[in-house]
Amino acid sequence: MTKSWSLIVFIAGAACGGAAKPATTEPKHEPAAKAGDPSCPMVVAGASVAEEDTDKGGALVFVTTGGDLMDLRSRAGALVAMYGTQQGPADAMGMMITAGAQASVEEVPNGARVVFVAASPDKVGALQNELRMHAAHLQPGSCKMAM
Numbered sequence: 180m181t182k183s184w185s186l187i188v189f190i191a192g193a194a195c196g197g198a199a200k201p202a203t204t205e206p207k208h209e210p211a212a213k214a215g216d217p218s219c220p221m222v223v224a225g226a227s228v229a230e231e232d233t234d235k236g237g238a239l240v241f242v243t244t245g246g247d248l249m250d251l252r253s254r255a256g257a258l259v260a261m262y263g264t265q266q267g268p269a270d271a272m273g274m275m276i277t278a279g280a281q282a283s284v285e286e287v288p289n290g291a292r293v294v295f296v297a298a299s300p301d302k303v304g305a306l307q308n309e310l311r312m313h314a315a316h317l318q319p320g321s322c323k324m325a326m
Contacts, residue, residue, distance in 0.1 A: 218258040219322035220291065223251040230307075230314035236280055236297040237310040242290030252284075255291035259284045280306055 220226055224246035231238045243251045259282045279302065280295040295310060297303045 216322055218254060218261045220251045220254040220258065221317050221319060221322050223247055223254065226251060226319055228314050228317050230310045231292075232307050233294065233296075234303075235300075236295045236303055237307045238292050238294045239310055239314055240287060240290065240292045242287070244289070248289065252286060252291045255284050255293050258282075258293055 216222070220241035221228065223241075223243050225244040226246055227242055227244075229240045229242075231240055241251055241255055262282045279298040281298070282296075283294050285292045285294060295306055297306045
């Protein structure tokens with residue numbers, strides 16, 4: 180009788196979810212190799228961007244809250260390299276910034292700061308406006324512009 184009772188309990192448990200639960204899948208961030216634009220820090224999990232005005236231009240400051248910091252910094256470096264050569268896919272982040280400037284990258288806590296120095300003092304305002312516009316429209320998870 181106890182063997183029958185154990186079998187009934189086992190079957191009832193299995194029918195009610197007593198069996199191993201299937202693994203839940205959390206949405207995963209697209210791996211860097213598949214994330215498309217290598218110059219886009221926004222594809223790093225937890226990435227955000229802010230614009231900072233400087234005396235000679237401006238900066239885009241990319242930080243991540245828990246994402247791959249080295250990937251974000253690598254992508255910020257790629258943004259500077261692509262911007263410097265103006266070669267890359269038309270939709271690449273490095274190709275979006277059109278105002279003539281010199282670009283460099285600096286490490287900041289939890290991210291990278293991409294600094295743009297205007298080619299001449301009369302272009303500082305236009306560069307700052309463009310950087311503000313880009314920072315306001317960039318979406319987490321991609322560098323597609325949200326309008």
